[in-house]
Amino acid sequence: xxxxVGTVIVGAGFAGIAAALALRxxxxxxxxxxxxxxxxxxxxxxxxxPGVACDVPAHLYGLSSHPxxxxxxxxxxxGEIRAxxxxxxxxxGLDRHLRLGAELTAAHWDGTGWMVSLTRSSSERSESxxxxxxxxxxSVSTRSQAPSLNEQLSCEHLILxxxxxxxxxxxxxxxxxxxxxxxxxxxxxxxxxxIEGARVAVVGTGASAIQLVPQLxxxxxxxxxxxxxxxxxxxxxxxxYGEDERDRWAGDPAALSSLRAQLHAEGxxxxxxxxxxxxxAAAAREQALAHLAAQVPDPALRAALTPDYAFxxxxxxxxxxxxxxxxxxxxxxxxxxxxxxxxxxxVAASGARYEADVLVLATGFEAARQPYAHRVxxxxxxxxxQHWSGGMTAVGSTLVTGFPNLFVLNGPNASLGHNSAxxxxxxxxxxxxxxxxxxxxxxxxxxxxAAHTAEIAARAAGTPWLDGGCRNWYTDARSGRLxxxxxxTVADFRARLDRVRxxxxxxxxxx
Numbered sequence: 001x002x003x004x005v006g007t008v009i010v011g012a013g014f015a016g017i018a019a020a021l022a023l024r025x026x027x028x029x030x031x032x033x034x035x036x037x038x039x040x041x042x043x044x045x046x047x048x049x050p051g052v053a054c055d056v057p058a059h060l061y062g063l064s065s066h067p068x069x070x071x072x073x074x075x076x077x078x079g080e081i082r083a084x085x086x087x088x089x090x091x092x093g094l095d096r097h098l099r100l101g102a103e104l105t106a107a108h109w110d111g112t113g114w115m116v117s118l119t120r121s122s123s124e125r126s127e128s129x130x131x132x133x134x135x136x137x138x139s140v141s142t143r144s145q146a147p148s149l150n151e152q153l154s155c156e157h158l159i160l161x162x163x164x165x166x167x168x169x170x171x172x173x174x175x176x177x178x179x180x181x182x183x184x185x186x187x188x189x190x191x192x193x194x195i196e197g198a199r200v201a202v203v204g205t206g207a208s209a210i211q212l213v214p215q216l217x218x219x220x221x222x223x224x225x226x227x228x229x230x231x232x233x234x235x236x237x238x239x240x241y242g243e244d245e246r247d248r249w250a251g252d253p254a255a256l257s258s259l260r261a262q263l264h265a266e267g268x269x270x271x272x273x274x275x276x277x278x279x280x281a282a283a284a285r286e287q288a289l290a291h292l293a294a295q296v297p298d299p300a301l302r303a304a305l306t307p308d309y310a311f312x313x314x315x316x317x318x319x320x321x322x323x324x325x326x327x328x329x330x331x332x333x334x335x336x337x338x339x340x341x342x343x344x345x346x347v348a349a350s351g352a353r354y355e356a357d358v359l360v361l362a363t364g365f366e367a368a369r370q371p372y373a374h375r376v377x378x379x380x381x382x383x384x385x386q387h388w389s390g391g392m393t394a395v396g397s398t399l400v401t402g403f404p405n406l407f408v409l410n411g412p413n414a415s416l417g418h419n420s421a422x423x424x425x426x427x428x429x430x431x432x433x434x435x436x437x438x439x440x441x442x443x444x445x446x447x448x449x450a451a452h453t454a455e456i457a458a459r460a461a462g463t464p465w466l467d468g469g470c471r472n473w474y475t476d477a478r479s480g481r482l483x484x485x486x487x488x489t490v491a492d493f494r495a496r497l498d499r500v501r502x503x504x505x506x507x508x509x510x511x
Contacts, residue, residue, distance in 0.1 A: 006030030007157040007436055008116050010104050010372070013042020014063070015161035015409040015425045017085060020094050021065055022426070022433035032153070033094065034118060036103035040089055041082040043165050047208070049189040049360075050215035052078035055207060055236075055318050056420045059256070060263040063088065064426055067256050069249035073240045075318075105150075107158060108377040109404060116153040157436045160372060161409045161425075164484065167371040169364045171203065175341035183359040186212060193358050196220040201346050201354060203338050204362035205231055210317055212362060214325040223330065224346070224354045228337040229314070229470065230307045232288045236318040264490070267419030271489050274312035274418045276463045285311040295323035304335040313468025315417060367484055368392070368476045370411060378403040388412075391476030391483040393453045395444040396500035397493075398428050404443045407432035413456055415474070415484045417465075423490045431497050435504070448503065459487040 007028065009019050012035035023031050039045050054061050058076035062068045066088050072080060089095055101121040107114050168185035170176075176183070182193040186208045200221040202209055209225070210233065216223050249256040272280035288311065296302045305326070307314075325331050336349035346354045370392070373385035380402050387393075387402060392412035394400050400408060409428045415421055435442050460466055460482040465474050474485040486493055 002115070002152040002154050004154050005032050006155060007032075007159060008114065008153055008155045009033045009159045009161055011035065011042065011161035011163055012037075012040040012089075012098060012100075013044070013161065013163050014085065014422055015163065015429070016042075016159075017088055017094065018063060018422070018425050018429040019159050019161050019407075019409060019432060020097060021063065021088075021092060022429035023436065024092070025065075025430075026433040026437040028433060028437050031097055033098045034102040034104055034116075035098065035100050038100045038121075039082075039086075040098070040100075041085050042163050044078045044082040044085065046166070047078055047187050047189070048191075049186045049208065049212050050219070051211040052208070053211060053238075054078070054081060056267075056422075057263045059259050060267065060420045061422055063422065064260075066091070067253070067260065069256055070246055071241060073238055075236065075238045102151075104162075104372065104375060106375050106377070109379045109406075111379070113154060113156045114158040114405065116155060116158065118151050118153065120149040120151055122149070157405045157407070157432075157442075158376075159407045159409060159432055160376070160411070162370065162372045164367045164370065164410055164415065165365045167366040168361070169366050170361060171338065171363050173338055173341055175343075178343045179341050179356075179359050180343055181357045181359065184361070186360055186362040187365070195358070198222070198357040199224070199355055200358045200360060201226065201338075201356035202360045202362055204364065205229070206362060206364055207315060207317055208364075209362035210319045210322040212360070213331055214319075214321040217325045217328070217330040221358075222332075223325075224332045224334060224356065225326070226334050226336070226338045226346070226348060227304070229309075230305045230335075231314060231317045232285070232307050232311050233291065233317045233319050233322065234284065234288050235291050236320045238320065264419070264423070268489050268491065270418040274316065274464070275487065276310070276312065276468075281311045281464070284316075288316075292323060296327045298327065301326065301333065304333060307470075309470035310464040310468030312417065313464040313470035314472045364473060367473045376403070376406070378406075389478070391479040391481045393449055393483075395448050395452045396428075396431065396497050397424075397486065398431060398497075399442065399444045399500070401444050401446045401449040404441055407435075407442075412483060413486045415486065416490070417474070417485055419490055424486060424493055427490075427494055427497055431501070434501070442504070444504075453481075456482060456487060463487060 009016050009031060012033050016033055020033055037045060053075050057074055058071035068084055103119045105119050106117040168187050182190050184190045195216060197220050200216050201224045202213055203226045205227045213223055213225055273284035292302060292305060296305060326333055334348045334352055338346055339349045340347040344355055346356055373388055374383050376384040394408055394412040397412050397414045398407050400406060410425055414424050416424060465482055465485060474482055476483040
């Protein structure tokens with residue numbers, strides 16, 4: 001039997017919770033939230049590796065409607081962020097709309113609305129420990145579960161809030177399956193893996209690795225770090241908040257609002273250095289190089305850690321303890337990629353060979369090609385993945401031609417490299433909620449999508465993201481287009497959505 005509901009939200013991370021709150025604020029209460037795991041939190045539920053934390057100041061990373069005065073420090077640990085999202089769900093009573101263990105398996109437009117198929121799992125799986133490494137490699141198992149149940153929902157509107165950091169990207173390394181010890185992606189952390197005194201190899205030097213490596217070294221691991229490309233790293237400046245500060249923010253909402261506004265302004269100011277402004281980029285580059293020089297006295301190691309591409313081309317990282325961990329001698333840097341695994345021996349592109357007991361792949365996520373896209377079929381019979389065969393496209397980063405009444409949050413050109421991505425999610429959520437509350441079918445033309453795509457390309461032309469001499473996850477390898485990052489400020493994004501609102505209200509522009 002098919003259940004009828006007004007709106008289906010897929011995902012219970014930041015984007016899905018923001019969508020639910022926006023719908024309620026717009027007067028829409030007929031909705032459900034599907035979450036494939038058995039807990040909310042998204043990225044912050046799945047990533048439990050040692051040292052996991054946000055690289056956006058905590059007071060800017062929360063939802064604007066739910067400021068939180070109780071963050072323990074400037075940059076919140078991952079567990080605190082997950083607890084915050086759980087608090088918001090409880091405080092707002094969203095649990096009555098929430099269906100956990102409910103995984104979207106298919107959705108298709110039937111001419112008047114969306115038919116959504118899902119699988120319900122009645123027993124909890126250890127979702128954050130799920131590994132998609134080959135079985136011979138993975139030491140991570142999932143608990144047994146009851147047989148899944150198949151269900152169907154019929155809805156007018158479908159909001160995909162599935163996130164872009166959900167499916168680990170695994171390197172194509174010959175022999176990976178032959179590794180005899182624990183081997184797993186950093187986003188599927190194995191708590192049972194031996195660390196103290198073990199030889200631990202970490203592959204990758206992105207945002208997860210620079211948090212993880214110092215923690216492994218502190219726990220007594222002998223760490224080998226495979227670095228394909230060094231990152232630009234600037235000081236983090238993290239510190240714990242005092243009880244007096246937290247009490248003041250709890251008792252003075254205006255002070256908390258002022259802090260958030262200050263952090264927002266500081267984030268917007270960073271856009272210049274990330275997007276290629278010559279003066280701002282040069283100043284930021286000098287700051288990063290001075291940070292490196294101050295923390296790594298050895299010239300050979302310092303040279304190996306110095307990027308040879310433009311500042312901002314790849315994600316700029318924040319750390320105060322990564323360089324000291326490498327400089328201490330407790331971490332061996334291999335300045336080339338892992339190219340082969342011969343059981344317990346790891347072979348680098350340089351030809352160097354290392355023995356390891358544990359293998360951690362901090363190799364990022366399948367961000368450019370969204371894992372859910374092949375499950376969603378539009379009115380022409382094409383899946384979203386097929387529609388995006390040359391890279392993701394959308395009007396206002398949210399609406400897709402050929403997919404009526406579909407809203408994609410945190411998808412095409414909705415990431416930020418300079419400020420909190422939660423700000424973008426909330427703008428998209430409000431935009432979607434307004435259109436859903438209006439009660440009419442929402443469509444965009446192919447011409448409108450092409451125009452938006454051309455606008456993104458024009459904004460991105462000449463920026464470090466495309467011409468900075470690096471390979472990054474902001475661009476789609478199939479087309480070379482900038483498909484993940486929004487090439488502007490948060491204020492620019494708001495203005496762009498306002499233009500879309502005007503276009504959708506112009507009868508001459510409705511397809």
